[in-house]
Amino acid sequence: MAEITASLVKELREMTDAPMMDCKKALSEVDGDLQKAEELLRVKFGNKASKVSSRVAAEGLISIAISNDGKQGAILETNSETDFCAKNDEFVSFTQKVANAILESNPSDIDALKNVSIDGTSVEETRSNLVGKIGENISPRRFISGTAGGKFHSYLHGGKIGVLLDLDGGDDELGKDIAMHIAASKPKALDESGISQDLIDAEKRVAIEKAKEAGKPEEMLDKIATGTVNKFLKEVTLLNQAFVKDDKQTIQNLLDSKGAKIHNFTLFVVGEGIEKVESDFAAEVAEASKV
Known part of the structure; x- marks a missing residue:
């Protein structure tokens, strides 16, 4: 069997743009014949997509x-x-x-x-x-x-x-x-109407539990929760946020000064909501280096 050298793998990669491991495998299958390996990779290109479709793209x-x-x-x-x-x-x-x-x-x-x-x-x-x-x-x-x-x-x-x-x-x-x-x-919505009631209720429950743990009196809990929710809504709604370039005015203030409306x-x-899979890059490199 012909020796599959690094330079041969590199040459095939430059010809096809295929991944190094695929180039190495193709050359091994055809006993180092560069032309046959190129043809083999061209055939396999169409199948490549289905082989990697299960891998996480985050x-x-x-x-x-x-x-x-x-x-x-x-x-x-x-x-x-x-x-x-x-x-x-x-x-x-x-x-x-x-x-x-x-x-x-x-x-x-x-x-x-x-x-x-x-x-x-x-x-x-x-x-x-x-x-x-x-x-x-x-x-x-x-x-x-x-x-x-x-x-x-x-x-x-x-x-x-x-x-x-x-x-x-x-x-x-x-x-x-x-x-x-x-x-x-990163506002969650334009204004309060865009924030779901479920999210507001969750913030209220958390605020009440925190107030209880801090020993606040029962009669103060609703008032504390309301204040916490109002603060939360200001932080996550675009029109109520302080403008990053001038925190003395809100986005609504800025729009009003320009006669504009959003x-x-x-x-x-990118990748928001996708669970990323951590990989051992060193192990992958070591595996790829094997002939």
Whole structure:
């Protein structure tokens, strides 16, 4: 059997963009024949996506697309398994193309998005091919798109936090400032009407239990709980939050001073709500180094 050298594996990787371990396995299967190994990997690319689809994809990128007039907007989260993949140029390009496609086609959900065309190929086929090249589970996870009541503004922080803001009135500077504020302060809703009663009740119960533990008299418990809930609502509702660039005024004060109004906003944080699986990177490297 021919020796599978590191340089041979590297050459095959450069030819195919396939992961190192797959290149090594392919060369072993065909006794070091570079051409046959390349053909083998091309055949396997289509199957690659299904093999890695069960792996947790909790890293990724937020992408935003807004029409020239600011009336149409879309925000998308696309997940990958590692931050390294999220910085890959082809991955970055793919996510932006998908966001642009959402803006143009307005699919109803993630399943409908799979059939939308980008560069003459469906999103799903393009995704599958990219999974084959990079060797990681890649998946558009969620998106929001629609028409603005005012004008869309956006902010991206390192590709990990994304904000799409529908602002009526004001100017681009105000839109950027408020979008940045949302990314920094992470409000749960625009105002109190957007906070669920279940969440409010939970805050009240916690406040009452804490007051009891602190030895507060029974007749004071409701008053203490009400104050705690009111403080909580100010902290988690955008209009009541202190502006990050000037904590002497709230976002509502800022809007009033500019004659502006917020219709709504969307805040995406990469991997939010996904349980990440910790891996032993050293062990993976050691395994990959075995011939």
